[in-house]
Amino acid sequence: xxxxxxFAILIAALLISCNRxxxxxxxxxxxxxxxxxxxxxxxxxxxxxxxNFENGKIYNDLFSEANTRALGDIPDFxxxxxxxxxxxxxxxxxxxxxDMATMESLGTITDLTSPRQMVIYNKKGYVSSLYSNYITxxxxxxxxxxxQINIGCTSEALALSGSxxxxxxxxxxxxxxxxxxxxNEVVDNITxxxxxxxxxxxxxxKLWVLCTGGWNNEEIPQICVINTSTHEIVDTLRFRTxxxxxxxxxxxxxxxxxxxxxxxxxxxPITAAELPKTVLTGAGTSLFYKVAPAPWKGMFCVxxxxxxxxxxxxxxxxxxGNLIDTEYAGxxxxxxxxxx
Amino acid sequence: MLIASLYIFSVPAWSVxxxxxxxxxxxxxxxxAVNHSRELPFSSFLIDSSLIGSSKGSDIGRMxxxxxPVIIKRYxxxxxxxxxxxxxxxxxxxxxxxxxxxxxxxxxxxxxxxxPVFAVEQMxxxxxxxxxxxxxxxxxxxxxxxxxxxxxxxxxxxxxxxxGSYAEGxxxxxxxxGKRMFKSSTKVWxxxxxxxxxxxxxxxxxxxxxxxxxxxxxxxxxxxxxFTFLFKRQELSAHLWYNGTYRELPSAVSTxxxxxxxxxxxxxxxxxxxxKYTGARIKLNIVSGYVNELNIYNYPLAxxxxxxxxxxxxxxxxxxxxxxxxxxxSFNLGDELQRAxxxxxxxxxxxxxxxASFLTDYSFNNKLMLMAQIREMCVYSAxxxxxxxxxxxxxxxxxxxxxxxxxVSRNTKYPSLNDLCWSPGGNKELKPELSTGGExxxxxxxxxxxxxxxxxxxxxxxxxxxDLIQWAQGNNSYWEAKNLKTVNTGGVELSATTCYNxxxxxxxxxxxxxxxxxxxxxxxxxxxxxxxxxLIYTPCNVVNMVLTGECxxxxxxxxxxxxxxxxxxxDNTHWLKGYLLNDINAGVxxxxxxxxxxxxxxxxNIFNTVYESTMGYPMPLRTFMLDLLxxxxxxxxx
Numbered sequence: 001x002x003x004x005x006x007f008a009i010l011i012a013a014l015l016i017s018c019n020r021x022x023x024x025x026x027x028x029x030x031x032x033x034x035x036x037x038x039x040x041x042x043x044x045x046x047x048x049x050x051x052n053f054e055n056g057k058i059y060n061d062l063f064s065e066a067n068t069r070a071l072g073d074i075p076d077f078x079x080x081x082x083x084x085x086x087x088x089x090x091x092x093x094x095x096x097x098x099d100m101a102t103m104e105s106l107g108t109i110t111d112l113t114s115p116r117q118m119v120i121y122n123k124k125g126y127v128s129s130l131y132s133n134y135i136t137x138x139x140x141x142x143x144x145x146x147x148q149i150n151i152g153c154t155s156e157a158l159a160l161s162g163s164x165x166x167x168x169x170x171x172x173x174x175x176x177x178x179x180x181x182x183x184n185e186v187v188d189n190i191t192x193x194x195x196x197x198x199x200x201x202x203x204x205x206k207l208w209v210l211c212t213g214g215w216n217n218e219e220i221p222q223i224c225v226i227n228t229s230t231h232e233i234v235d236t237l238r239f240r241t242x243x244x245x246x247x248x249x250x251x252x253x254x255x256x257x258x259x260x261x262x263x264x265x266x267x268x269p270i271t272a273a274e275l276p277k278t279v280l281t282g283a284g285t286s287l288f289y290k291v292a293p294a295p296w297k298g299m300f301c302v303x304x305x306x307x308x309x310x311x312x313x314x315x316x317x318x319x320x321g322n323l324i325d326t327e328y329a330g331x332x333x334x335x336x337x338x339x340x
Numbered sequence: 341m342l343i344a345s346l347y348i349f350s351v352p353a354w355s356v357x358x359x360x361x362x363x364x365x366x367x368x369x370x371x372x373a374v375n376h377s378r379e380l381p382f383s384s385f386l387i388d389s390s391l392i393g394s395s396k397g398s399d400i401g402r403m404x405x406x407x408x409p410v411i412i413k414r415y416x417x418x419x420x421x422x423x424x425x426x427x428x429x430x431x432x433x434x435x436x437x438x439x440x441x442x443x444x445x446x447x448x449x450x451x452x453x454x455x456p457v458f459a460v461e462q463m464x465x466x467x468x469x470x471x472x473x474x475x476x477x478x479x480x481x482x483x484x485x486x487x488x489x490x491x492x493x494x495x496x497x498x499x500x501x502x503x504g505s506y507a508e509g510x511x512x513x514x515x516x517x518g519k520r521m522f523k524s525s526t527k528v529w530x531x532x533x534x535x536x537x538x539x540x541x542x543x544x545x546x547x548x549x550x551x552x553x554x555x556x557x558x559x560x561x562x563x564x565x566x567f568t569f570l571f572k573r574q575e576l577s578a579h580l581w582y583n584g585t586y587r588e589l590p591s592a593v594s595t596x597x598x599x600x601x602x603x604x605x606x607x608x609x610x611x612x613x614x615x616k617y618t619g620a621r622i623k624l625n626i627v628s629g630y631v632n633e634l635n636i637y638n639y640p641l642a643x644x645x646x647x648x649x650x651x652x653x654x655x656x657x658x659x660x661x662x663x664x665x666x667x668x669x670s671f672n673l674g675d676e677l678q679r680a681x682x683x684x685x686x687x688x689x690x691x692x693x694x695x696a697s698f699l700t701d702y703s704f705n706n707k708l709m710l711m712a713q714i715r716e717m718c719v720y721s722a723x724x725x726x727x728x729x730x731x732x733x734x735x736x737x738x739x740x741x742x743x744x745x746x747x748v749s750r751n752t753k754y755p756s757l758n759d760l761c762w763s764p765g766g767n768k769e770l771k772p773e774l775s776t777g778g779e780x781x782x783x784x785x786x787x788x789x790x791x792x793x794x795x796x797x798x799x800x801x802x803x804x805x806x807d808l809i810q811w812a813q814g815n816n817s818y819w820e821a822k823n824l825k826t827v828n829t830g831g832v833e834l835s836a837t838t839c840y841n842x843x844x845x846x847x848x849x850x851x852x853x854x855x856x857x858x859x860x861x862x863x864x865x866x867x868x869x870x871x872x873x874x875l876i877y878t879p880c881n882v883v884n885m886v887l888t889g890e891c892x893x894x895x896x897x898x899x900x901x902x903x904x905x906x907x908x909x910x911d912n913t914h915w916l917k918g919y920l921l922n923d924i925n926a927g928v929x930x931x932x933x934x935x936x937x938x939x940x941x942x943x944x945n946i947f948n949t950v951y952e953s954t955m956g957y958p959m960p961l962r963t964f965m966l967d968l969l970x971x972x973x974x975x976x977x978x
Contacts, residue, residue: 043909043914043955044543044592044955046594069542069544069595070543072594072595073592073594073956089594091594092594092596092598105545108595110596111598114641114642131643132641215818216818285867287813304867306865306868306869307868308812308819309812309909310868310869310870310909311869311909313867331913331914
């Protein structure tokens with residue numbers, strides 16, 4: 001009798017372990033892109049999707065599938081360090097550390113003040129904040145808050161050049177703060193156009209900063225090009241009119257081609273002397289929210305927020321701007337991170 | 341509109357509903373229904389006065405959610421609470437107090453958390469917007485409240501003190517004086533609560549956990565003065581109501597609870613002066629009023645502050661003419677001047693709404709009544725398209741016990757000042773929302789002379805609401821108000837009251853059920869997957885039930901509320917699951933000469949239901965409340 005019971009327990013344990021293995025098959029990792037779906041403000045329905053380029057499938061709600069709980073309110077950034085991912089959940093004030101192969105949470109940092117983006121330098125994460133004047137330093141080994149850097153203003157986009165961190169003062173601001181990460185001190189404050197919203201560093205180590213001109217169209221938007229060594233603005237590319245609304249400056253994996261949203265997707269080489277006059281692909285009936293060039297074949301992905309209240313879409317384009325796939329993601333699909 | 345207020349408040353019988361008895365016992369006064377008002381082909385419910393009397397420490401939203409086919413969307417226990425009727429939003433519900441429209445002109449709605457039951461004696465709910473007698477239109481429905489009515493002769497002093505879970509405390513003193521020609525009612529009250537209730541956070545990173553709510557305290561106080569002067573055929577009444585509320589605003593709980601320090605202060609001052617004349621051939625009602633509202637919001641962490649102030653000056657007059665023949669006519673003329681300022685307005689906004697409406701009815705042998713009503717509005721000196729309602733009532737049994745009513749209507753709702761003027765995103769080009777539809781109503785009034793009787797009503801409604809205003813992403817980086825969607829809303833409302841009154845026992849069962857389908861049928865948004873979907877936060881099924889019983893000095897009651905699934909995303913891909921709430925209460929009344937002492941204890945959410953009215957805003961588990969009411973009555977000598 002005891003043997004039968006033992007046998008039954010073993011079978012049950014085997015079945016449970018099989019189920020556990022099966023539960024990890026809710027998405028197929030591989031060459032693809034993670035999409036951070038922001039969700040509705042205050043609704044806590046942000047999520048993570050993954051689009052697999054190899055099988056052309058999208059997998060939604062990965063975090064909640066893996067962890068049987070919600071991700072939080074307004075996840076808006078995804079940093080990666082090998083197979084470890086860090087999801088910045090803005091309005092929940094949290095950072096989720098996840099195993100990107102299983103999407104299981106490996107830890108949560110809470111009580112951050114409106115975290116926005118994170119860059120990783122020397123096993124530490126540097127997190128910008130929409131509401132505080134501090135860059136928060138995260139010890140990624142212990143996954144705990146290690147300290148803060150007072151930069152004198154709020155911050156949004158971050159870019160790293162060597163040991164210098166550039167933080168954009170976006171919300172009502174007009175500057176980029178340079179911070180020396182060896183001393184954690186502010187070393188410069190570079191005046192830009194109004195509301196620097198996004199920025200990237202090219203292969204020549206130049207910092208490209210897209211300034212929207214203010215939420216109420218106070219001035220003509222512009223892209224400032226900054227020498228990361230001297231911190232001088234070496235070029236300024238102005239948009240057409242004060243009512244233009246460019247956003248989401250991105251750069252390809254070769255760091256030689258820029259993409260941004262402006263009445264569609266525009267693309268330009270970093271050598272261009274002026275902004276492109278035509279769109280690579282128009283938005284049509286979509287509401288383009290974010291663009292991210294893929295590291296493969298010149299493809300790029302765009303998110304369509306529809307009306308910012310419902311399930312949005314992931315649009316995949318080839319290098320010529322032809323739409324090659326459309327998939328439903330989560331609510332307000334935004335930031336995208338490709339697998340390495 | 342004015343006439344409406346006259347009908348509603350000067351002659352309570354006009355507001356007698358179709359569920360509750362034709363006669364309402366208010367102390368020793370019995371008011372009998374006038375057939376004409378019952379026959380008007382609209383749907384309406386008078387809220388049971390015993391519920392109002394037993395819910396003093398509560399807010400009106402909470403009381404209504406248990407006894408009427410409405411939906412209360414609440415951001416936590418003391419957060420913003422809006423009342424929706426027939427699947428529309430809170431801004432589609434008109435709220436009227438003593439004839440005055442008290443909806444804030446800025447956001448076009450009323451926060452029911454800030455309306456204590458202390459402040460009202462009578463309430464009426466009118467689903468739908470087919471009655472055009474108000475100054476401006478509504479689409480969802482109307483909640484009408486009155487104070488200072490039914491004051492008995494003599495001196496009455498009441499003292500109420502109550503306390504309960506999570507440091508909740510409330511109290512008040514109510515003094516009424518009644519003589520033949522003069523009535524006065526004075527009320528002052530307060531309410532405080534730490535409100536750090538226990539809730540279950542299912543999305544906590546460490547797994548589900550029970551935790552206390554933070555930054556959720558509330559402090560409120562208020563005062564209300566009513567004067568009424570009665571002459572032979574005339575009545576003059578004055579009402580003044582101050583209400584102040586300070587609330588901490590708890591954060592939404594997505595994964596962890598944050599203490600962000602948000603808070604809000606609301607103050608309002610409402611004043612109404614009513615004159616009524618009831619003659620053989622004419623009934624007149626004139627209302628003038630003033631409403632002042634202040635709303636201050638602070639979010640120190642994000643350095644966001646708002647300071648919103650509004651004033652409304654109202655004047656309404658109505659006249660009901662009684663002819664000798666089968667014709668009857670009513671005229672309404674009203675004007676409302678709204679003035680508002682905000683840190684988010686470029687300058688102080690003024691809006692004047694002038695309206696006139698005309699109603700005529702024709703009665704065939706007291707069996708069939710036909711009615712036509714038309715309203716014309718002039719807003720910002722521009723005339724609107726006339727609104728029209730046609731209806732009929734059929735008296736099935738000649739005794740008025742069973743009525744069949746039908747109406748078709750085309751009515752509008754004007755945008756709020758925020759929709760028009762908020763910076764950024766306000767849109768002065770907005771059109772009024774337009775509702776076209778109808779309703780079919782059957783009502784039955786039971787025989788009140790028997791031990792067991794029931795009243796009930798059933799309403800079928802259907803309407804198409806076009807040019808629905810929605811805030812959506814515009815060409816710039818901010819959101820803009822637009823006329824975007826068309827919604828078809830239809831459904832069924834059932835309400836019933838059953839009374840069982842054998843000698844030593846009084847039992848009353850109030851039940852209501854609403855089935856509502858509010859479906860987006862058209863949209864101005866490209867790739868909009870919400871077309872064909874139910875409007876968010878509109879449950880298809882709402883059921884509520886209140887059972888009360890009295891036996892000698894003892895009483896007890898039980899309340900039940902069920903809301904089915906509520907979608908939280910416009911394409912219906914996410915939702916809050918349905919919930920069932922159960923409350924119980926018991927009390928005893930001890931009388932010694934002229935003094936009455938009531939002790940009541942209540943237990944809310946007795947089964948510890950975990951639920952959210954609004955996503956991210958948990959509601960309390962089981963809570964307790966103890967109320968003590970001391971009443972001293974001194975009747976005047978005749």
